[in-house]
Amino acid sequence: MDKKEKHITSYSLFAKVLVALLILTTISVLITEIHFGALSVAVALSVACVKVALVLVYFMHLKWENSFLRIMVAGVFLLFALVLVFTFIDYLLR
Amino acid sequence: MNTSTAHTDHYDPESSKIGMWLFLFTEMFLFGGLFLVYAVFRNKYSADFHHGAHELNAFIGTFNTVVLLISSMTVAMSITAIQKKNRKLAVNMIIITIVLALVFMLNKYFEWSYKFEYKLYPGSPVMMNLPQGEILFYGLYFMMTGLHALHVLIGIVLLVVNIFKIRSGKVHHERFSLLENSGLYWHLVDLIWIFLFPLLYLVT
Incomplete structure:
Protein backbone atom coordinates (compact mmCIF):
# COMPACT_ATOMS: atom_id res chain seq x y z
CA MET A 1 0.00 0.00 0.00
CA ASP A 2 2.78 2.43 0.86
CA LYS A 3 4.76 1.74 -2.33
CA LYS A 4 2.79 4.49 -4.05
CA GLU A 5 0.62 7.16 -2.56
CA LYS A 6 -3.12 6.85 -3.01
CA HIS A 7 -4.75 9.05 -5.60
CA ILE A 8 -7.36 11.43 -4.19
CA THR A 9 -9.94 12.49 -6.77
CA SER A 10 -11.03 16.11 -6.43
CA TYR A 11 -14.65 17.06 -5.72
CA SER A 12 -14.75 19.27 -8.82
CA LEU A 13 -13.80 16.38 -11.12
CA PHE A 14 -16.68 14.30 -9.74
CA ALA A 15 -19.02 17.27 -10.26
CA LYS A 16 -17.84 17.63 -13.87
CA VAL A 17 -18.42 13.92 -14.51
CA LEU A 18 -21.95 14.25 -13.09
CA VAL A 19 -22.67 17.19 -15.41
CA ALA A 20 -21.45 15.12 -18.37
CA LEU A 21 -23.67 12.20 -17.27
CA LEU A 22 -26.72 14.46 -16.95
CA ILE A 23 -26.11 15.98 -20.39
CA LEU A 24 -25.86 12.46 -21.86
CA THR A 25 -29.11 11.48 -20.12
CA THR A 26 -30.83 14.52 -21.65
CA ILE A 27 -29.46 13.60 -25.07
CA SER A 28 -30.74 10.02 -24.83
CA VAL A 29 -34.21 11.19 -23.72
CA LEU A 30 -34.44 13.81 -26.47
CA ILE A 31 -33.16 11.49 -29.18
CA THR A 32 -35.70 8.78 -28.44
CA GLU A 33 -38.46 11.42 -28.62
CA ILE A 34 -37.59 11.94 -32.28
CA HIS A 35 -38.17 8.25 -33.14
CA PHE A 36 -35.37 7.13 -35.40
CA GLY A 37 -36.90 3.67 -35.56
CA ALA A 38 -34.31 0.91 -35.37
CA LEU A 39 -31.54 3.48 -35.16
CA SER A 40 -32.85 4.87 -31.84
CA VAL A 41 -32.01 1.57 -30.11
CA ALA A 42 -28.44 1.84 -31.35
CA VAL A 43 -28.18 5.52 -30.35
CA ALA A 44 -29.71 4.94 -26.88
CA LEU A 45 -27.36 2.02 -26.24
CA SER A 46 -24.30 3.92 -27.48
CA VAL A 47 -25.10 6.82 -25.15
CA ALA A 48 -25.57 4.30 -22.31
CA CYS A 49 -22.17 2.79 -23.08
CA VAL A 50 -20.49 6.21 -22.89
CA LYS A 51 -22.23 6.84 -19.54
CA VAL A 52 -21.15 3.45 -18.19
CA ALA A 53 -17.58 4.16 -19.30
CA LEU A 54 -17.61 7.49 -17.44
CA VAL A 55 -18.89 5.82 -14.26
CA LEU A 56 -16.29 3.02 -14.52
CA VAL A 57 -13.34 5.28 -15.27
CA TYR A 58 -13.98 8.16 -12.85
CA PHE A 59 -16.53 7.17 -10.19
CA MET A 60 -15.22 3.63 -9.89
CA HIS A 61 -11.68 4.96 -9.96
CA LEU A 62 -10.41 2.68 -12.75
CA LYS A 63 -8.41 5.53 -14.28
CA TRP A 64 -6.05 5.41 -11.32
CA GLU A 65 -6.02 1.64 -10.72
CA ASN A 66 -3.26 -0.69 -11.83
CA SER A 67 -3.51 -2.30 -15.25
CA PHE A 68 -4.31 -5.73 -13.73
CA LEU A 69 -7.73 -4.53 -12.58
CA ARG A 70 -8.35 -2.54 -15.74
CA ILE A 71 -7.61 -5.51 -17.99
CA MET A 72 -9.89 -7.73 -15.87
CA VAL A 73 -12.80 -5.28 -16.15
CA ALA A 74 -12.28 -4.83 -19.89
CA GLY A 75 -12.09 -8.63 -20.22
CA VAL A 76 -15.42 -9.14 -18.47
CA PHE A 77 -17.16 -6.67 -20.77
CA LEU A 78 -15.55 -8.33 -23.78
CA LEU A 79 -16.71 -11.72 -22.50
CA PHE A 80 -20.29 -10.45 -22.19
CA ALA A 81 -20.14 -9.01 -25.71
CA LEU A 82 -18.98 -12.42 -26.96
CA VAL A 83 -21.79 -14.20 -25.11
CA LEU A 84 -24.26 -11.77 -26.73
CA VAL A 85 -22.81 -12.28 -30.21
CA PHE A 86 -22.75 -16.08 -29.94
CA THR A 87 -26.30 -16.19 -28.56
CA PHE A 88 -27.53 -14.19 -31.53
CA ILE A 89 -25.55 -16.27 -34.02
CA ASP A 90 -27.23 -19.35 -32.55
CA TYR A 91 -30.67 -17.72 -32.35
CA LEU A 92 -30.69 -16.18 -35.82
CA LEU A 93 -29.37 -19.28 -37.61
CA ARG A 94 -31.87 -21.72 -36.15
CA MET B 1 -10.35 7.99 16.85
CA ASN B 2 -7.80 5.35 17.74
CA THR B 3 -5.21 4.83 15.03
CA SER B 4 -2.55 3.14 17.17
CA THR B 5 -4.28 -0.24 17.29
CA ALA B 6 -5.67 -0.06 13.77
CA HIS B 7 -2.62 -1.66 12.14
CA THR B 8 -2.22 -4.65 14.41
CA ASP B 9 -4.85 -6.67 12.55
CA HIS B 10 -4.82 -7.74 8.95
CA TYR B 11 -5.77 -4.98 6.53
CA ASP B 12 -5.15 -5.36 2.81
CA PRO B 13 -7.11 -2.84 0.73
CA GLU B 14 -5.67 -4.01 -2.62
CA SER B 15 -6.86 -7.60 -2.15
CA SER B 16 -10.20 -6.45 -0.76
CA LYS B 17 -10.72 -4.31 -3.81
CA ILE B 18 -9.89 -7.15 -6.22
CA GLY B 19 -12.25 -9.41 -4.25
CA MET B 20 -14.97 -6.77 -4.51
CA TRP B 21 -14.47 -6.45 -8.26
CA THR B 26 -20.70 -12.10 -10.94
CA GLU B 27 -23.32 -9.39 -10.41
CA MET B 28 -22.75 -8.10 -13.94
CA PHE B 29 -23.40 -11.57 -15.31
CA LEU B 30 -26.49 -12.00 -13.12
CA PHE B 31 -28.01 -8.96 -14.81
CA GLY B 32 -26.22 -9.78 -18.06
CA GLY B 33 -28.24 -12.98 -18.34
CA LEU B 34 -31.45 -10.98 -18.03
CA PHE B 35 -30.24 -8.49 -20.63
CA LEU B 36 -29.55 -11.41 -22.92
CA VAL B 37 -33.10 -12.74 -22.48
CA TYR B 38 -34.41 -9.22 -23.11
CA ALA B 39 -32.36 -8.88 -26.30
CA VAL B 40 -33.54 -12.18 -27.78
CA PHE B 41 -37.23 -11.67 -26.97
CA ARG B 42 -37.14 -8.06 -28.07
CA ASN B 43 -35.91 -9.34 -31.38
CA LYS B 44 -38.69 -11.91 -31.57
CA TYR B 45 -41.60 -9.73 -30.34
CA SER B 46 -40.46 -6.23 -31.30
CA ALA B 47 -43.98 -4.83 -31.75
CA ASP B 48 -45.13 -6.03 -28.30
CA PHE B 49 -41.96 -4.74 -26.63
CA HIS B 50 -42.46 -1.45 -28.42
CA HIS B 51 -45.98 -1.20 -27.01
CA GLY B 52 -44.92 -2.29 -23.51
CA ALA B 53 -42.10 0.27 -23.29
CA HIS B 54 -44.52 2.94 -24.48
CA GLU B 55 -46.80 2.17 -21.51
CA LEU B 56 -44.04 2.79 -18.96
CA ASN B 57 -43.76 6.26 -17.51
CA ALA B 58 -40.63 7.73 -19.08
CA PHE B 59 -40.75 10.71 -16.72
CA ILE B 60 -40.41 8.56 -13.59
CA GLY B 61 -37.65 6.61 -15.33
CA THR B 62 -35.75 9.78 -16.22
CA PHE B 63 -36.24 11.24 -12.75
CA ASN B 64 -34.90 8.08 -11.13
CA THR B 65 -31.92 8.09 -13.50
CA VAL B 66 -31.00 11.61 -12.41
CA VAL B 67 -31.46 10.66 -8.73
CA LEU B 68 -29.16 7.64 -9.07
CA LEU B 69 -26.50 9.57 -11.01
CA ILE B 70 -26.36 12.28 -8.32
CA SER B 71 -26.20 9.63 -5.58
CA SER B 72 -23.26 8.01 -7.40
CA MET B 73 -21.41 11.32 -7.30
CA THR B 74 -22.11 11.91 -3.61
CA VAL B 75 -20.85 8.46 -2.62
CA ALA B 76 -17.68 9.07 -4.66
CA MET B 77 -17.27 12.43 -2.91
CA SER B 78 -17.60 10.78 0.50
CA ILE B 79 -14.47 8.73 -0.31
CA THR B 80 -12.58 11.90 -1.25
CA ALA B 81 -13.76 13.48 2.01
CA ILE B 82 -12.60 10.54 4.15
CA GLN B 83 -9.19 10.60 2.40
CA LYS B 84 -8.93 14.31 3.22
CA LYS B 85 -9.72 13.47 6.88
CA ASN B 86 -13.04 15.30 6.67
CA ARG B 87 -15.20 12.80 8.54
CA LYS B 88 -18.18 15.11 8.92
CA LEU B 89 -18.42 15.77 5.19
CA ALA B 90 -17.96 12.07 4.44
CA VAL B 91 -20.88 11.16 6.72
CA ASN B 92 -23.02 13.95 5.25
CA MET B 93 -22.30 12.78 1.70
CA ILE B 94 -23.32 9.22 2.65
CA ILE B 95 -26.52 10.57 4.24
CA ILE B 96 -27.35 12.47 1.04
CA THR B 97 -26.72 9.25 -0.91
CA ILE B 98 -29.10 7.31 1.35
CA VAL B 99 -31.79 10.01 1.05
CA LEU B 100 -31.48 9.88 -2.75
CA ALA B 101 -31.68 6.08 -2.64
CA LEU B 102 -34.89 6.36 -0.60
CA VAL B 103 -36.30 8.84 -3.13
CA PHE B 104 -35.52 6.27 -5.83
CA MET B 105 -37.30 3.54 -3.87
CA LEU B 106 -40.31 5.78 -3.20
CA ASN B 107 -40.64 6.45 -6.94
CA LYS B 108 -40.37 2.75 -7.63
CA TYR B 109 -43.10 2.14 -5.05
CA PHE B 110 -45.46 4.60 -6.77
CA GLU B 111 -44.60 3.21 -10.18
CA TRP B 112 -45.27 -0.38 -9.16
CA SER B 113 -48.42 0.35 -7.14
CA TYR B 114 -49.84 2.22 -10.14
CA LYS B 115 -49.44 -0.99 -12.15
CA PHE B 116 -50.83 -3.14 -9.34
CA GLU B 117 -53.93 -0.91 -9.31
CA TYR B 118 -54.56 -1.95 -12.88
CA LYS B 119 -54.07 -5.57 -11.75
CA LEU B 120 -50.85 -5.70 -13.72
CA TYR B 121 -48.40 -7.95 -11.89
CA PRO B 122 -46.69 -11.24 -12.75
CA GLY B 123 -49.24 -14.05 -12.93
CA SER B 124 -52.31 -11.77 -12.76
CA PRO B 125 -55.25 -12.60 -15.09
CA VAL B 126 -54.94 -9.15 -16.72
CA MET B 127 -51.28 -9.74 -17.55
CA MET B 128 -51.86 -13.29 -18.75
CA ASN B 129 -54.44 -12.04 -21.28
CA LEU B 130 -51.92 -9.71 -22.90
CA PRO B 131 -50.14 -10.73 -26.12
CA GLN B 132 -47.25 -13.17 -25.56
CA GLY B 133 -44.57 -10.50 -26.17
CA GLU B 134 -46.10 -8.11 -23.64
CA ILE B 135 -46.26 -10.83 -20.99
CA LEU B 136 -42.54 -11.32 -21.56
CA PHE B 137 -41.87 -7.57 -21.52
CA TYR B 138 -43.69 -6.98 -18.24
CA GLY B 139 -42.21 -10.15 -16.76
CA LEU B 140 -38.73 -8.89 -17.57
CA TYR B 141 -39.64 -5.39 -16.41
CA PHE B 142 -40.75 -6.62 -12.96
CA MET B 143 -37.84 -9.06 -12.67
CA MET B 144 -35.13 -6.61 -13.72
CA THR B 145 -36.34 -3.54 -11.84
CA GLY B 146 -37.21 -5.73 -8.83
CA LEU B 147 -33.76 -7.30 -8.71
CA HIS B 148 -32.25 -3.86 -9.17
CA ALA B 149 -34.39 -2.42 -6.35
CA LEU B 150 -33.20 -5.27 -4.10
CA HIS B 151 -29.63 -4.15 -4.84
CA VAL B 152 -30.56 -0.56 -3.95
CA LEU B 153 -31.86 -1.80 -0.58
CA ILE B 154 -28.67 -3.79 0.07
CA GLY B 155 -26.67 -0.70 -0.90
CA ILE B 156 -28.60 1.40 1.64
CA VAL B 157 -27.79 -1.14 4.38
CA LEU B 158 -24.08 -1.07 3.43
CA LEU B 159 -24.02 2.74 3.52
CA VAL B 160 -25.71 2.83 6.94
CA VAL B 161 -23.05 0.40 8.24
CA ASN B 162 -20.40 2.80 6.88
CA ILE B 163 -21.87 5.75 8.77
CA PHE B 164 -21.62 3.82 12.05
CA LYS B 165 -18.07 2.66 11.26
CA ILE B 166 -16.95 6.21 10.45
CA ARG B 167 -18.59 7.56 13.61
CA SER B 168 -16.92 4.89 15.75
CA GLY B 169 -13.57 5.55 14.09
CA LYS B 170 -13.21 2.13 12.49
CA VAL B 171 -13.25 3.69 9.03
CA HIS B 172 -10.87 6.63 8.66
CA HIS B 173 -8.40 8.25 6.23
CA GLU B 174 -5.93 5.36 6.46
CA ARG B 175 -8.49 2.61 6.53
CA PHE B 176 -11.41 3.29 4.22
CA SER B 177 -11.53 0.04 2.26
CA LEU B 178 -15.06 -0.69 3.48
CA LEU B 179 -16.32 2.67 2.25
CA GLU B 180 -14.42 2.30 -1.03
CA ASN B 181 -15.89 -1.15 -1.71
CA SER B 182 -19.40 -0.08 -0.66
CA GLY B 183 -18.95 2.80 -3.10
CA LEU B 184 -18.05 0.33 -5.86
CA TYR B 185 -21.21 -1.64 -5.08
CA TRP B 186 -23.26 1.54 -5.25
CA HIS B 187 -21.74 2.49 -8.60
CA LEU B 188 -22.62 -0.97 -9.93
CA VAL B 189 -26.25 -0.33 -8.97
CA ASP B 190 -26.00 2.91 -10.97
CA LEU B 191 -24.27 1.14 -13.85
CA ILE B 192 -27.06 -1.43 -14.21
CA TRP B 193 -29.71 1.28 -14.12
CA ILE B 194 -27.91 3.17 -16.91
CA PHE B 195 -28.58 0.17 -19.18
CA LEU B 196 -32.04 -0.64 -17.78
CA PHE B 197 -33.37 2.88 -18.26
CA PRO B 198 -33.06 3.21 -22.06
CA LEU B 199 -33.99 -0.44 -22.68
CA LEU B 200 -37.19 -0.42 -20.61
CA TYR B 201 -38.38 3.19 -20.68
CA LEU B 202 -36.94 4.89 -23.74
CA VAL B 203 -36.58 2.51 -26.65
CA THR B 204 -40.18 2.32 -27.82
Whole structure:
Protein backbone atom coordinates (compact mmCIF):
# COMPACT_ATOMS: atom_id res chain seq x y z
CA MET A 1 0.00 0.00 0.00
CA ASP A 2 2.78 2.43 0.86
CA LYS A 3 4.76 1.74 -2.33
CA LYS A 4 2.79 4.49 -4.05
CA GLU A 5 0.62 7.16 -2.56
CA LYS A 6 -3.12 6.85 -3.01
CA HIS A 7 -4.75 9.05 -5.60
CA ILE A 8 -7.36 11.43 -4.19
CA THR A 9 -9.94 12.49 -6.77
CA SER A 10 -11.03 16.11 -6.43
CA TYR A 11 -14.65 17.06 -5.72
CA SER A 12 -14.75 19.27 -8.82
CA LEU A 13 -13.80 16.38 -11.12
CA PHE A 14 -16.68 14.30 -9.74
CA ALA A 15 -19.02 17.27 -10.26
CA LYS A 16 -17.84 17.63 -13.87
CA VAL A 17 -18.42 13.92 -14.51
CA LEU A 18 -21.95 14.25 -13.09
CA VAL A 19 -22.67 17.19 -15.41
CA ALA A 20 -21.45 15.12 -18.37
CA LEU A 21 -23.67 12.20 -17.27
CA LEU A 22 -26.72 14.46 -16.95
CA ILE A 23 -26.11 15.98 -20.39
CA LEU A 24 -25.86 12.46 -21.86
CA THR A 25 -29.11 11.48 -20.12
CA THR A 26 -30.83 14.52 -21.65
CA ILE A 27 -29.46 13.60 -25.07
CA SER A 28 -30.74 10.02 -24.83
CA VAL A 29 -34.21 11.19 -23.72
CA LEU A 30 -34.44 13.81 -26.47
CA ILE A 31 -33.16 11.49 -29.18
CA THR A 32 -35.70 8.78 -28.44
CA GLU A 33 -38.46 11.42 -28.62
CA ILE A 34 -37.59 11.94 -32.28
CA HIS A 35 -38.17 8.25 -33.14
CA PHE A 36 -35.37 7.13 -35.40
CA GLY A 37 -36.90 3.67 -35.56
CA ALA A 38 -34.31 0.91 -35.37
CA LEU A 39 -31.54 3.48 -35.16
CA SER A 40 -32.85 4.87 -31.84
CA VAL A 41 -32.01 1.57 -30.11
CA ALA A 42 -28.44 1.84 -31.35
CA VAL A 43 -28.18 5.52 -30.35
CA ALA A 44 -29.71 4.94 -26.88
CA LEU A 45 -27.36 2.02 -26.24
CA SER A 46 -24.30 3.92 -27.48
CA VAL A 47 -25.10 6.82 -25.15
CA ALA A 48 -25.57 4.30 -22.31
CA CYS A 49 -22.17 2.79 -23.08
CA VAL A 50 -20.49 6.21 -22.89
CA LYS A 51 -22.23 6.84 -19.54
CA VAL A 52 -21.15 3.45 -18.19
CA ALA A 53 -17.58 4.16 -19.30
CA LEU A 54 -17.61 7.49 -17.44
CA VAL A 55 -18.89 5.82 -14.26
CA LEU A 56 -16.29 3.02 -14.52
CA VAL A 57 -13.34 5.28 -15.27
CA TYR A 58 -13.98 8.16 -12.85
CA PHE A 59 -16.53 7.17 -10.19
CA MET A 60 -15.22 3.63 -9.89
CA HIS A 61 -11.68 4.96 -9.96
CA LEU A 62 -10.41 2.68 -12.75
CA LYS A 63 -8.41 5.53 -14.28
CA TRP A 64 -6.05 5.41 -11.32
CA GLU A 65 -6.02 1.64 -10.72
CA ASN A 66 -3.26 -0.69 -11.83
CA SER A 67 -3.51 -2.30 -15.25
CA PHE A 68 -4.31 -5.73 -13.73
CA LEU A 69 -7.73 -4.53 -12.58
CA ARG A 70 -8.35 -2.54 -15.74
CA ILE A 71 -7.61 -5.51 -17.99
CA MET A 72 -9.89 -7.73 -15.87
CA VAL A 73 -12.80 -5.28 -16.15
CA ALA A 74 -12.28 -4.83 -19.89
CA GLY A 75 -12.09 -8.63 -20.22
CA VAL A 76 -15.42 -9.14 -18.47
CA PHE A 77 -17.16 -6.67 -20.77
CA LEU A 78 -15.55 -8.33 -23.78
CA LEU A 79 -16.71 -11.72 -22.50
CA PHE A 80 -20.29 -10.45 -22.19
CA ALA A 81 -20.14 -9.01 -25.71
CA LEU A 82 -18.98 -12.42 -26.96
CA VAL A 83 -21.79 -14.20 -25.11
CA LEU A 84 -24.26 -11.77 -26.73
CA VAL A 85 -22.81 -12.28 -30.21
CA PHE A 86 -22.75 -16.08 -29.94
CA THR A 87 -26.30 -16.19 -28.56
CA PHE A 88 -27.53 -14.19 -31.53
CA ILE A 89 -25.55 -16.27 -34.02
CA ASP A 90 -27.23 -19.35 -32.55
CA TYR A 91 -30.67 -17.72 -32.35
CA LEU A 92 -30.69 -16.18 -35.82
CA LEU A 93 -29.37 -19.28 -37.61
CA ARG A 94 -31.87 -21.72 -36.15
CA MET B 1 -10.35 7.99 16.85
CA ASN B 2 -7.80 5.35 17.74
CA THR B 3 -5.21 4.83 15.03
CA SER B 4 -2.55 3.14 17.17
CA THR B 5 -4.28 -0.24 17.29
CA ALA B 6 -5.67 -0.06 13.77
CA HIS B 7 -2.62 -1.66 12.14
CA THR B 8 -2.22 -4.65 14.41
CA ASP B 9 -4.85 -6.67 12.55
CA HIS B 10 -4.82 -7.74 8.95
CA TYR B 11 -5.77 -4.98 6.53
CA ASP B 12 -5.15 -5.36 2.81
CA PRO B 13 -7.11 -2.84 0.73
CA GLU B 14 -5.67 -4.01 -2.62
CA SER B 15 -6.86 -7.60 -2.15
CA SER B 16 -10.20 -6.45 -0.76
CA LYS B 17 -10.72 -4.31 -3.81
CA ILE B 18 -9.89 -7.15 -6.22
CA GLY B 19 -12.25 -9.41 -4.25
CA MET B 20 -14.97 -6.77 -4.51
CA TRP B 21 -14.47 -6.45 -8.26
CA LEU B 22 -14.66 -10.24 -8.68
CA PHE B 23 -17.98 -10.16 -6.84
CA LEU B 24 -19.14 -7.29 -9.05
CA PHE B 25 -18.30 -9.40 -12.14
CA THR B 26 -20.70 -12.10 -10.94
CA GLU B 27 -23.32 -9.39 -10.41
CA MET B 28 -22.75 -8.10 -13.94
CA PHE B 29 -23.40 -11.57 -15.31
CA LEU B 30 -26.49 -12.00 -13.12
CA PHE B 31 -28.01 -8.96 -14.81
CA GLY B 32 -26.22 -9.78 -18.06
CA GLY B 33 -28.24 -12.98 -18.34
CA LEU B 34 -31.45 -10.98 -18.03
CA PHE B 35 -30.24 -8.49 -20.63
CA LEU B 36 -29.55 -11.41 -22.92
CA VAL B 37 -33.10 -12.74 -22.48
CA TYR B 38 -34.41 -9.22 -23.11
CA ALA B 39 -32.36 -8.88 -26.30
CA VAL B 40 -33.54 -12.18 -27.78
CA PHE B 41 -37.23 -11.67 -26.97
CA ARG B 42 -37.14 -8.06 -28.07
CA ASN B 43 -35.91 -9.34 -31.38
CA LYS B 44 -38.69 -11.91 -31.57
CA TYR B 45 -41.60 -9.73 -30.34
CA SER B 46 -40.46 -6.23 -31.30
CA ALA B 47 -43.98 -4.83 -31.75
CA ASP B 48 -45.13 -6.03 -28.30
CA PHE B 49 -41.96 -4.74 -26.63
CA HIS B 50 -42.46 -1.45 -28.42
CA HIS B 51 -45.98 -1.20 -27.01
CA GLY B 52 -44.92 -2.29 -23.51
CA ALA B 53 -42.10 0.27 -23.29
CA HIS B 54 -44.52 2.94 -24.48
CA GLU B 55 -46.80 2.17 -21.51
CA LEU B 56 -44.04 2.79 -18.96
CA ASN B 57 -43.76 6.26 -17.51
CA ALA B 58 -40.63 7.73 -19.08
CA PHE B 59 -40.75 10.71 -16.72
CA ILE B 60 -40.41 8.56 -13.59
CA GLY B 61 -37.65 6.61 -15.33
CA THR B 62 -35.75 9.78 -16.22
CA PHE B 63 -36.24 11.24 -12.75
CA ASN B 64 -34.90 8.08 -11.13
CA THR B 65 -31.92 8.09 -13.50
CA VAL B 66 -31.00 11.61 -12.41
CA VAL B 67 -31.46 10.66 -8.73
CA LEU B 68 -29.16 7.64 -9.07
CA LEU B 69 -26.50 9.57 -11.01
CA ILE B 70 -26.36 12.28 -8.32
CA SER B 71 -26.20 9.63 -5.58
CA SER B 72 -23.26 8.01 -7.40
CA MET B 73 -21.41 11.32 -7.30
CA THR B 74 -22.11 11.91 -3.61
CA VAL B 75 -20.85 8.46 -2.62
CA ALA B 76 -17.68 9.07 -4.66
CA MET B 77 -17.27 12.43 -2.91
CA SER B 78 -17.60 10.78 0.50
CA ILE B 79 -14.47 8.73 -0.31
CA THR B 80 -12.58 11.90 -1.25
CA ALA B 81 -13.76 13.48 2.01
CA ILE B 82 -12.60 10.54 4.15
CA GLN B 83 -9.19 10.60 2.40
CA LYS B 84 -8.93 14.31 3.22
CA LYS B 85 -9.72 13.47 6.88
CA ASN B 86 -13.04 15.30 6.67
CA ARG B 87 -15.20 12.80 8.54
CA LYS B 88 -18.18 15.11 8.92
CA LEU B 89 -18.42 15.77 5.19
CA ALA B 90 -17.96 12.07 4.44
CA VAL B 91 -20.88 11.16 6.72
CA ASN B 92 -23.02 13.95 5.25
CA MET B 93 -22.30 12.78 1.70
CA ILE B 94 -23.32 9.22 2.65
CA ILE B 95 -26.52 10.57 4.24
CA ILE B 96 -27.35 12.47 1.04
CA THR B 97 -26.72 9.25 -0.91
CA ILE B 98 -29.10 7.31 1.35
CA VAL B 99 -31.79 10.01 1.05
CA LEU B 100 -31.48 9.88 -2.75
CA ALA B 101 -31.68 6.08 -2.64
CA LEU B 102 -34.89 6.36 -0.60
CA VAL B 103 -36.30 8.84 -3.13
CA PHE B 104 -35.52 6.27 -5.83
CA MET B 105 -37.30 3.54 -3.87
CA LEU B 106 -40.31 5.78 -3.20
CA ASN B 107 -40.64 6.45 -6.94
CA LYS B 108 -40.37 2.75 -7.63
CA TYR B 109 -43.10 2.14 -5.05
CA PHE B 110 -45.46 4.60 -6.77
CA GLU B 111 -44.60 3.21 -10.18
CA TRP B 112 -45.27 -0.38 -9.16
CA SER B 113 -48.42 0.35 -7.14
CA TYR B 114 -49.84 2.22 -10.14
CA LYS B 115 -49.44 -0.99 -12.15
CA PHE B 116 -50.83 -3.14 -9.34
CA GLU B 117 -53.93 -0.91 -9.31
CA TYR B 118 -54.56 -1.95 -12.88
CA LYS B 119 -54.07 -5.57 -11.75
CA LEU B 120 -50.85 -5.70 -13.72
CA TYR B 121 -48.40 -7.95 -11.89
CA PRO B 122 -46.69 -11.24 -12.75
CA GLY B 123 -49.24 -14.05 -12.93
CA SER B 124 -52.31 -11.77 -12.76
CA PRO B 125 -55.25 -12.60 -15.09
CA VAL B 126 -54.94 -9.15 -16.72
CA MET B 127 -51.28 -9.74 -17.55
CA MET B 128 -51.86 -13.29 -18.75
CA ASN B 129 -54.44 -12.04 -21.28
CA LEU B 130 -51.92 -9.71 -22.90
CA PRO B 131 -50.14 -10.73 -26.12
CA GLN B 132 -47.25 -13.17 -25.56
CA GLY B 133 -44.57 -10.50 -26.17
CA GLU B 134 -46.10 -8.11 -23.64
CA ILE B 135 -46.26 -10.83 -20.99
CA LEU B 136 -42.54 -11.32 -21.56
CA PHE B 137 -41.87 -7.57 -21.52
CA TYR B 138 -43.69 -6.98 -18.24
CA GLY B 139 -42.21 -10.15 -16.76
CA LEU B 140 -38.73 -8.89 -17.57
CA TYR B 141 -39.64 -5.39 -16.41
CA PHE B 142 -40.75 -6.62 -12.96
CA MET B 143 -37.84 -9.06 -12.67
CA MET B 144 -35.13 -6.61 -13.72
CA THR B 145 -36.34 -3.54 -11.84
CA GLY B 146 -37.21 -5.73 -8.83
CA LEU B 147 -33.76 -7.30 -8.71
CA HIS B 148 -32.25 -3.86 -9.17
CA ALA B 149 -34.39 -2.42 -6.35
CA LEU B 150 -33.20 -5.27 -4.10
CA HIS B 151 -29.63 -4.15 -4.84
CA VAL B 152 -30.56 -0.56 -3.95
CA LEU B 153 -31.86 -1.80 -0.58
CA ILE B 154 -28.67 -3.79 0.07
CA GLY B 155 -26.67 -0.70 -0.90
CA ILE B 156 -28.60 1.40 1.64
CA VAL B 157 -27.79 -1.14 4.38
CA LEU B 158 -24.08 -1.07 3.43
CA LEU B 159 -24.02 2.74 3.52
CA VAL B 160 -25.71 2.83 6.94
CA VAL B 161 -23.05 0.40 8.24
CA ASN B 162 -20.40 2.80 6.88
CA ILE B 163 -21.87 5.75 8.77
CA PHE B 164 -21.62 3.82 12.05
CA LYS B 165 -18.07 2.66 11.26
CA ILE B 166 -16.95 6.21 10.45
CA ARG B 167 -18.59 7.56 13.61
CA SER B 168 -16.92 4.89 15.75
CA GLY B 169 -13.57 5.55 14.09
CA LYS B 170 -13.21 2.13 12.49
CA VAL B 171 -13.25 3.69 9.03
CA HIS B 172 -10.87 6.63 8.66
CA HIS B 173 -8.40 8.25 6.23
CA GLU B 174 -5.93 5.36 6.46
CA ARG B 175 -8.49 2.61 6.53
CA PHE B 176 -11.41 3.29 4.22
CA SER B 177 -11.53 0.04 2.26
CA LEU B 178 -15.06 -0.69 3.48
CA LEU B 179 -16.32 2.67 2.25
CA GLU B 180 -14.42 2.30 -1.03
CA ASN B 181 -15.89 -1.15 -1.71
CA SER B 182 -19.40 -0.08 -0.66
CA GLY B 183 -18.95 2.80 -3.10
CA LEU B 184 -18.05 0.33 -5.86
CA TYR B 185 -21.21 -1.64 -5.08
CA TRP B 186 -23.26 1.54 -5.25
CA HIS B 187 -21.74 2.49 -8.60
CA LEU B 188 -22.62 -0.97 -9.93
CA VAL B 189 -26.25 -0.33 -8.97
CA ASP B 190 -26.00 2.91 -10.97
CA LEU B 191 -24.27 1.14 -13.85
CA ILE B 192 -27.06 -1.43 -14.21
CA TRP B 193 -29.71 1.28 -14.12
CA ILE B 194 -27.91 3.17 -16.91
CA PHE B 195 -28.58 0.17 -19.18
CA LEU B 196 -32.04 -0.64 -17.78
CA PHE B 197 -33.37 2.88 -18.26
CA PRO B 198 -33.06 3.21 -22.06
CA LEU B 199 -33.99 -0.44 -22.68
CA LEU B 200 -37.19 -0.42 -20.61
CA TYR B 201 -38.38 3.19 -20.68
CA LEU B 202 -36.94 4.89 -23.74
CA VAL B 203 -36.58 2.51 -26.65
CA THR B 204 -40.18 2.32 -27.82
